[in-house]
Amino acid sequence: MIDQLDHLVLTTIDPVAAEDFYVRVLGMQLQTFAGGRKAFKYGQQKINLHVRGQEFEPKAHLPVPGALDLCFIASVPLEQVIAHLLQVNWPIIEGPVARTGATGPIRSVYLRDPDLNLIEIAERV
Template sequence: MKTSLDHCVIHVSDWERSGAFYERVCGAEIVPDKVGFSLRFGEQQLNCHGPGKAAEPLARLPVMPGGSDVCLRWHGPIDDAVAHLAEQNVPVEMGPVFRQGAFGRGLSVYFRDPDGTLLEFISYDV
């Protein structure tokens, strides 16, 4: 049997603010839905739950805005990610630090979205 990650879900409290952040800071493609949107990163997607969107089924304990941890792969040196975050006025909470990711050992920086979700850029260009 072979599987791969297709999508997972985060919860946002403000569609406009979150969409602008993920597009500008994380390079997401905004995929509109009847209510809200999903965030596409190449072949992977973050579906978003938020105001006015009734989703079924849900996890037993649905995640609240700011309750997720998400790692995105940064293609290039981690110093470029740090510079990009500085240009976007997004504070780095931790890093660069070595972490283990899907492709082995990489360098990561941690920051937060407007709701407080912990985001990580990991670079394997070390």
């Protein structure tokens, strides 16, 4: 019945820091839509941004910053991802390590966004 994820909503304390991370560090495209809302677009998906205390309705029952654990598949080899993270001075907290993704084995690094969400960036093995 379900084919793919279209978007998810990230709640942030600091929208400027979130935009810097998802655009400059992860290379997503900033998208502004309906009423000045912001999203980070990548591939055929996007992350809609909500600011804590200013969420749009309807919203999650308990929208809180720092509660997400997200895994992204990179469009470039993981070594290029690591080099980019070093270049922009963003700390890797673990990896590279072998993991199991939705479609099979992956090799991943872990970092945190400004709200302390856990971000995994992986390549398929």
